[in-house]
Amino acid sequence: MTADRHGYPMSDTGAEALAHYEQALDDLLFFRPRIAETSEAVLAASPRSVLGHSLAAYLGVLGTEEKDAAAARDRFVRFRAGLDTERLTPRERMHVAAATAWLDGDLYGAGRTLGDLTIAFPRDALALFAGHQHDFLTGDAQRLRDRVGGALDAWDGDDPHHGPLLGMYAFGLEESGHYERAEEVGLAALAQHPGDVWGIHGVVHTYEMRGRFTDGIRFLDARTDDWSQGSLLTVHNWWHYALYSLEIGATDRVLEIYDAALHHDASAGAAMELLDAAALLWRLYLAQDDQSARWSRLADAWENRQDGPHYAFNDAHAVMAYVGAGRFVQAQRLVRDRETWVAAESAVSNRAMTAEVGLPVCRALIAYGQHDYDRAADLLLPVRHRLNTFGGSHAQRDAIQRTLVEAALRAGRADLARTLLSERIQLRPVCPYTWSAKARLEEQLGDPARAAAARERAAAQASA
Known part of the structure; x- marks a missing residue:
């Protein structure tokens, strides 16, 4: 039986397959x-490699592509049909259990098994x-942080994969609100591997959450060659660049990025890319900027x-896309x-994710598009503190939080709008969007001086 470079045995995996596996992990x-x-x-x-099949199974689900997941499940079922699990190592049995659960739609069961696996085999x-990706897809910020943080002590600092683990940890720290520590850890990851696009992504999130939009643009500009092409995260990091540009009022630059990187005739049509474009x-x-084409x-x-x-x-x-295009029939x-x-x-x-959060959000988006702002607000209010349970990051979910703010403003619900904006200002005092919305609220309330100050x-934050 072969073993990986950490000494973990691998069943039915020859030397050639092992070399490919190590490259695949990289x-x-x-x-x-x-x-x-x-x-x-x-x-x-090695057609019967347990870790090889587990890797293929995870790849089938990580992109949130329904067809890929179905194909991966069929393949894994065929593999398991001839598998004697008793002769596998404990680590391999846990991988088979985690992959099986995930492919069967039990995300949380898969996450628990992967957690147990990491405790027993932290390298x-x-x-x-x-x-880590599971925790992102289920919006579990604490696990996103602690799953990797709990394993790092077992890794040597000079291990070639220590850097990307730091990049993962940086993102978990950021989603948990530890922005300065996240930036520090992310930069440490990039000191080891400048081309670590997930580490770049983690640092970028910290700038977004602290309103350091110009710093974010400078950071990405300085590292353009490391992130702007040739990776599975290229589109998403361009999305972050566009968010920075939007916050500083550079709408022309936003649309330039959209057309060149987010969605165009040669786009792959992957769900992860389309949702960035829609967001x-x-x-x-929400800003009433007509982009109908x-x-x-x-x-x-x-x-x-x-x-x-x-x-x-x-x-x-x-x-969002159907409502933006005025295709309410498709949305409904x-x-x-x-x-x-x-x-x-x-x-x-996904059934609970859909019933408890997904459907209320979808209904609210439709109501907003039909100018029924009261209904949109009423649908979003009960779920606004639970949006994380259907996945994504704080930055991604902010599109929905802003929808609630706009619905409250347009419905003339000043008390609700004041509360929502106060929450945002106390949490993220540097955010041009929030202060612009605050100005509109003060105008509604008949206080032109406070509106002008907001x-x-x-404007000052956008140009800082």
Whole structure:
């Protein structure tokens, strides 16, 4: 029996497959597109490799693509049909259990097993990466932080994968509100590997959450060659660049980025990329910036996917695209389809995510698009503190939080708008959008002096 470089045994994995597996882990941690090929190379060399099949299974679910997950499940079922689990190592049995649970739609069961796996085998990079992405997809900020933080003590600082683990930890720290520490850890990760796009991504989030938009642009500009092309995270990091540009009022630059990087004729149509495009255009939609042509093309891309009920977070962004394009029939059809699915008995985790958060958000987006702002606010209020349970980051979910603010303002619900804006200002005092919204509220309340002060503050922050 072979063993990986940490000494963990690997069943049915020959020397050639082991070499491919180690390369695949490296490709996975650095988000290289060739991960699909290196993963397949493991199984081509050793068709019964347990870790090779587990890696392929995780790749099938991490992109939140329904068809990829179904294909991966069929393949893993065939693999397990001839598998004698008694002869596997404890680590391999846990990977098989975690992959099986995830492919069967039990996200939380998979996450718990991956957590147990990391406690027993803290230098298992595959378990750490899959668990970290799982925590992101389920919006579990504390686990996103502590899953990696709890394993780091077992890793040597000169290990080639110590850097990307720091990058993962930086993102967990940021999502948990430890912004300065997250920046420090993220920069330490980049000192080891400047091309660690997930580490770059973690630092970028810290600037977003602290309102350091110009610093964020400078940071990305200084590292353009490290993140702007050739990785699975390229589009998402461009999305962050566009968010910075939007906050400082550079709308032309936002649209330039959108057309060049987020969505264009050559775009792959992947869910993760389409939701970034929708989230960016939706912020413009809330500002009453007409982008009907872009919305139409994006709505076409979502409609062509013909997605079923697979991941509620994706559904919300598809509805954004349909509403932005004025395609309310398609938006309502998606909602009815998910309502029917939720009503049927199902043990998959996405059922609760859809019923408890996804559907209220989708209905609220439709109501907002139909100018029923009271209904939009009423639908979002009960779920606003639970949005994390259907996945994404704070930065991603802010598009929905802003929808609630705008609905309250447009419905003339001044008390609610004041409360929401006060919350935002106390938590993130540097945010031009929030101060601009505060100015509109003060105008509604008939206080032009306070409105002017808020507008001046928004302008100062945008140009700082």
